[in-house]
Amino acid sequence: MASKTATQNGIAQHSANYGSIVTHHPKKQKTHSRPHTGAEAHYDTTIPKPVRKYLGTYGLFPPEPDTYEVQKKRCLAQLRSKQTNIGKFIYLSQLRHANVHLFYRILTDHFTEITPLVYTPVVGEACQRWSEIYMLPEGMYLSYLDKGNIANVLKNWHQEHVEITVVTDGSRILGLGDLGVNGMGIPIGKLALYTGCAGIRPEGTLPLTIDLGTSNKAFREDPLYLGSRRDKVTPEEEKEFLDELMEALKERWPDIVIQFEDWKNPFPSLQRYRNDYAMFNDDIQGTGAVIMGGIIGAVQQSDVAAKDHRAVFLGAGSAGVGVAQQIVDYFVHEGMSEDDAKRKFWLVDSKGLVTLDRGDKLADHKVYFARDDNEGQQYKSLEEVVDHVKPTIIMGLSTIGGAFTPEILQKMGKMNDRPIIFPLSNPVSKSECTFEEAIVNTDGRALFASGSPFYPYEYKGKTYHPGQGNNMYVFPGIGLGTILCKAIKVTSNMIYASGEALPTMITEEEKDLALLYPQITRIRDVSARVALYVIRAAQKDNVDRLHHLRDMSDEDLEEWIVEKMYDPHKAVESIEDELESLAKDLAHTRSLQGEKSML
Numbered sequence: 001m002a003s004k005t006a007t008q009n010g011i012a013q014h015s016a017n018y019g020s021i022v023t024h025h026p027k028k029q030k031t032h033s034r035p036h037t038g039a040e041a042h043y044d045t046t047i048p049k050p051v052r053k054y055l056g057t058y059g060l061f062p063p064e065p066d067t068y069e070v071q072k073k074r075c076l077a078q079l080r081s082k083q084t085n086i087g088k089f090i091y092l093s094q095l096r097h098a099n100v101h102l103f104y105r106i107l108t109d110h111f112t113e114i115t116p117l118v119y120t121p122v123v124g125e126a127c128q129r130w131s132e133i134y135m136l137p138e139g140m141y142l143s144y145l146d147k148g149n150i151a152n153v154l155k156n157w158h159q160e161h162v163e164i165t166v167v168t169d170g171s172r173i174l175g176l177g178d179l180g181v182n183g184m185g186i187p188i189g190k191l192a193l194y195t196g197c198a199g200i201r202p203e204g205t206l207p208l209t210i211d212l213g214t215s216n217k218a219f220r221e222d223p224l225y226l227g228s229r230r231d232k233v234t235p236e237e238e239k240e241f242l243d244e245l246m247e248a249l250k251e252r253w254p255d256i257v258i259q260f261e262d263w264k265n266p267f268p269s270l271q272r273y274r275n276d277y278a279m280f281n282d283d284i285q286g287t288g289a290v291i292m293g294g295i296i297g298a299v300q301q302s303d304v305a306a307k308d309h310r311a312v313f314l315g316a317g318s319a320g321v322g323v324a325q326q327i328v329d330y331f332v333h334e335g336m337s338e339d340d341a342k343r344k345f346w347l348v349d350s351k352g353l354v355t356l357d358r359g360d361k362l363a364d365h366k367v368y369f370a371r372d373d374n375e376g377q378q379y380k381s382l383e384e385v386v387d388h389v390k391p392t393i394i395m396g397l398s399t400i401g402g403a404f405t406p407e408i409l410q411k412m413g414k415m416n417d418r419p420i421i422f423p424l425s426n427p428v429s430k431s432e433c434t435f436e437e438a439i440v441n442t443d444g445r446a447l448f449a450s451g452s453p454f455y456p457y458e459y460k461g462k463t464y465h466p467g468q469g470n471n472m473y474v475f476p477g478i479g480l481g482t483i484l485c486k487a488i489k490v491t492s493n494m495i496y497a498s499g500e501a502l503p504t505m506i507t508e509e510e511k512d513l514a515l516l517y518p519q520i521t522r523i524r525d526v527s528a529r530v531a532l533y534v535i536r537a538a539q540k541d542n543v544d545r546l547h548h549l550r551d552m553s554d555e556d557l558e559e560w561i562v563e564k565m566y567d568p569h570k571a572v573e574s575i576e577d578e579l580e581s582l583a584k585d586l587a588h589t590r591s592l593q594g595e596k597s598m599l
């Protein structure tokens with residue numbers, strides 16, 4: 001039988017697990033006669049009466065214990081009664097704070113309803129209005145003023161075992177521009193999906209926003225803005241700050257995986273840190289891999305051999321170039337030379353087709369794909385480029401909503417049996433076309449994937465289903481695989497493998513519906529498969545540290561991955577069981593000691 005102390009410690013530990021991020025600083029925690037339990041554990045309405053009595057919360061909230069089903073019904077009714085998406089976003093943030101397991105239970109059970117509210121597209125609006133809606137930190141904010149002292153500031157984070165962080169400076173939030181510290185919604189949203197999709201324990205996640213100033217003048221003048229009023233630091237200052245941050249993160253959490261997200265110029269940090277840290281850039285690499293995965297499926301369904309495809313990209317920023325590079329890798333895997341593969345791409349930016357002789361100085365990352373076969377001719381608009389190239393694929397990474405006009409879509413439909421149309425900009429307002437426009441203007445023949453979610457669309461009596469080529473299909477699995485095999489870095493092969501895993505999860509039924517991605521409702525299985533591929537690639541590259549995984553069969557390893565994943569339903573059940581038996585033990589001890597039992 002457990003002694004009183006052991007019992008209390010047990011309850012303390014389990015109750016802490018029960019709740020969301022524990023809000024007490026360990027150093028400042030006082031010794032109470034009762035163990036510290038998160039407020040969430042105290043007030044969860046499913047806690048049975050004997051446990052409430054033991055915790056000292058009996059009588060402090062409505063008396064009859066709920067079931068999860070009832071709790072969920074109440075939450076969904078409250079959520080659905082909110083009139084606006086932002087109201088729903090705020091409600092869900094509060095729910096996550098109040099009862100973290102309940103939040104993740106509902107997220108995983110109602111994935112298609114909840115994800116767009118905590119992630120793209122609604123998180124975009126939340127970031128734009130962060131200063132207005134802010135209530136809880138939900139992560140760490142570091143400032144340029146912390147330079148020289150970052151390691152000390154990181155000590156203030158209360159969670160001992162952080163496994164993954166998503167870090168932004170807010171300088172390019174989705175397609176919405178520089179939102180400064182208002183960008184915090186993105187790390188929070190991405191990490192919610194890490195937990196929901198890939199089963200990273202909530203307390204193993206750290207949303208991190210760095211205030212390096214902002215070029216957003218309206219925000220700097222807004223009295224409610226929560227960041228500094230200074231202009232953006234210089235690239236050199238940013239580099240020095242990041243050098244210190246990376247080192248400090250690794251010092252406090254030696255196995256931490258670091259995901260860079262929504263940086264205006266993401267290439268320098270990726271180049272600088274990719275060999276020394278377990279880090280990756282989601283916008284270049286995650287987006288690249290997920291689109292490559294979709295393209296593998298689309299090329300197969302188009303019945304046109306990989307070598308005969310021609311891709312026009314609207315948008316030659318980091319995401320555009322990242323995606324093109326990843327598809328080059330795929331074409332090379334299909335037997336093309338790198339030079340032939342790269343000639344399959346025509347990139348278009350705000351000045352027109354990217355060519356070597358255009359007369360302006362091209363940014364470094366554009367030079368690789370710049371055309372030299374335009375015979376002196378410059379093509380200024382997307383439509384001109386489409387006429388010139390006669391593409392089989394058009395991709396949008398431009399953040400220009402509606403840039404794929406009906407005329408362009410109709411041309412794609414005339415030139416191809418199965419035109420591949422990927423408007424990838426986020427959120428929905430920035431999407432280059434809608435699903436409906438793609439279907440109507442190609443008479444239902446488009447092979448379609450977008451960055452933001454669209455609803456299925458009925459056309460001429462048939463229901464068409466859009467693909468969502470969002471990096472949410474891969475980043476959770478990349479992080480999970482990297483954490484589980486304790487990889488010392490995230491190699492290009494691991495990123496490639498994450499995209500390659502996706503088509504292996506598409507069922508025959510999904511193929512019949514021309515889906516390019518597995519249904520999002522199976523995202524936890526998809527993330528486990530992605531993690532399996534990522535771990536295998538890490539092993540091949542010899543960057544894994546958990547070598548016994550090498551000896552497992554694929555089936556066993558995938559099963560092992562699933563077992564390791566946090567499952568909010570199981571977490572609650574096991575904590576409840578444990579709490580109940582601990583409370584019973586204590587009642588028994590008290591009665592043996594002749595105390596009047598409260599239970």
Ligand SMILES: O=C([O-])CC(=O)C(=O)O
Pocket residue numbers: 120173174175262282283425426451470471
């Ligand atoms: O967050 C998303 O939905 C996808 C993404 O990384 C971006 O658009 O920057």
Ligand SMILES: [Mg+2]
Pocket residue numbers: 174261262282283
């Ligand atoms: Mg992003």
